[in-house]
Amino acid sequence: MPTPSDSQNAPPAAPFDRHRETVRPEWIDYNGHMNVAFYVLVFDHASDAFLESVGLGPAYTAGGEASVFAAEAHITYDREVVEGAPLAVATQLLGADEKRLHLFHTMRHAEEGYLAATTEVMLLHVDMTVRRVAPWPTAIRARLDPVVAAHAALDRPARAGRAVGLAPRR
Numbered sequence: 001m002p003t004p005s006d007s008q009n010a011p012p013a014a015p016f017d018r019h020r021e022t023v024r025p026e027w028i029d030y031n032g033h034m035n036v037a038f039y040v041l042v043f044d045h046a047s048d049a050f051l052e053s054v055g056l057g058p059a060y061t062a063g064g065e066a067s068v069f070a071a072e073a074h075i076t077y078d079r080e081v082v083e084g085a086p087l088a089v090a091t092q093l094l095g096a097d098e099k100r101l102h103l104f105h106t107m108r109h110a111e112e113g114y115l116a117a118t119t120e121v122m123l124l125h126v127d128m129t130v131r132r133v134a135p136w137p138t139a140i141r142a143r144l145d146p147v148v149a150a151h152a153a154l155d156r157p158a159r160a161g162r163a164v165g166l167a168p169r170r
Contacts, residue, residue, distance in 0.1 A: 014150035016053060016091040019046040020110060023085040033080035040075065043105050043119045046089035050103065051123075055143045064128050066137075068101070073121040076159060079114050086110035093151040094160060096144050098135045099125050104157050118159050 021042050029035035051057055051068055061067040081087065088110040095102040101123040107116045127134035136144065 014092070014147075014154055015106075016050050016093075017088070018053070019049040019089040019091070021045060021087045021089070023081050023083055023087065025083050028083050031080075033082050034085075036075075036077065039077065039107070039117050039119075040073075042087060042089060042107060043073075043075070043117075043121070044070075046091055046105050046107075047103060047121060047123070050091045050093075054147055055140060060140075061128075066134070067126050067128055069124050069126050071100075071122045071124045073119055074162060074164070075117060075119045076162070077117050079109075079116050081109060081116050087116065092154055092157065093144075093147055094120075094156065096148050099133050101125075101144075104160050106157070118157070120160055120162075 023034050023038075027034050027038035027041075047070075048057065056068055086109065088108050090106045090108075092104045092106075093101065094104050103121050103123065105119045105121070107118065108114060109116055124133045125136050125140075126132065
């Protein structure tokens with residue numbers, strides 16, 4: 001398995017709050033706000049930024065031996081954003097085990113501060129030579145462990161662990 005490059009930044013702060021993006025004109029739907037598909041794209045970019053910070057970015061996957069795949073995600077859409085809106089996405093690592101990462105992203109309007117959306121995502125480490133889930137290499141675990149510890153000190157997001165469903169009527 002590949003190892004992170006020596007040029008990687010220090011492990012990310014808790015929470016990881018470096019991803020910024022602006023709502024593009026082509027992301028706007030017939031309702032005049034960002035289409036649901038592009039929330040997923042922005043969150044995916046935020047996941048990529050976090051993964052890069054822990055040594056799991058393009059340099060890690062370039063050799064074709066290993067990568068990270070999304071296995072499951074849950075998104076809440078809390079307030080619309082429109083063309084040109086600046087977005088800030090903060091990422092919290094809720095947990096990690098020998099093969100998985102559990103992330104929670106919070107998207108806010110970068111100037112007004114309101115909550116636009118959240119997503120919770122489970123990522124899997126994949127051995128690309130057999131295309132199966134595989135344990136993290138020792139070097140990656142060494143980078144992940146301090147991040148897990150730092151993020152464990154944060155309060156768990158109230159929206160983490162939500163499920164989609166209709167509440168029974170009373």
